[in-house]
Structure formats: C-alpha cells, structure tokens
Amino acid sequence: MVAITLPDGSVRQFDGPVTGLDVAADIGPGLAKAALAVRIDGEMKDLATTIDHDANLAIVTAKDPDALDLLRHDCAHVLAEAVQELYPGTQVTIGPTIENGFYYDFA
Numbered sequence: 001m002v003a004i005t006l007p008d009g010s011v012r013q014f015d016g017p018v019t020g021l022d023v024a025a026d027i028g029p030g031l032a033k034a035a036l037a038v039r040i041d042g043e044m045k046d047l048a049t050t051i052d053h054d055a056n057l058a059i060v061t062a063k064d065p066d067a068l069d070l071l072r073h074d075c076a077h078v079l080a081e082a083v084q085e086l087y088p089g090t091q092v093t094i095g096p097t098i099e100n101g102f103y104y105d106f107a
Contacts, residue, residue, distance in 0.1 A: 017052040
C-alpha cells in the first residue's frame with residue numbers, strides 16, 4: 001500500500017504505485033483537470049511521475065505561486081525545440097527562468 005499525505009494532513013491509501021494525476025483524480029475530476037504538476041516530498045515533479053512509496057504530495061494548479069515559474073520553464077523548452085527545428089545544428093546552451101520571464105542562449 002502507498003499512503004499519500006496531502007497538505008491538509010489527510011491521508012489517501014492506494015493499493016499500489018500511483019501517479020500524481022491518479023491522486024488528483026481520486027480527489028476530484030476538477031482537480032485532475034486543473035493539475036499542472038505535483039510536489040512529492042517538496043520536490044516538483046510532472047503529473048506522470050510514479051509514486052511507489054509513502055509520500056507527502058501537493059498538487060500544483062494555476063493558483064499555486066510556483067505555477068508561473070513552471071509555465072516559464074516549459075515555454076523555454078518549447079522555444080529551444082522550435083529554434084532547433086528551424087535552425088538545424090543550433091546548439092542549446094542554457095535557458096533558465098528569470099524574475100520577469102525566461103531566456104535561452106544558443107550557439
């Protein structure tokens with residue numbers, strides 16, 4: 001059994017490994033639809049990450065303070081993929097999020 005402890009202190013038991021999306025759906029379909037990512041024991045992970053041990057879990061939605069940073073991070077990766085497709089041979093170097101957005105350096 002896998003015990004998932006939610007931020008409100010409640011515990012949900014599952015018969016075996018689950019994903020963050022499984023937990024969100026177990027709580028409710030609206031939350032599953034709104035979920036962007038999860039924090040497993042404080043570490044941000046995608047919704048498809050398998051949880052096979054007892055863990056603390058928080059579901060990240062657009063209302064979460066980390067949601068904008070998560071979106072910026074994803075946008076940076078989309079930018080990098082687009083540049084590489086448009087300009088084959090472009091070398092991706094670094095692409096962090098910053099206070100007011102994100103950027104990528106290319107070589």
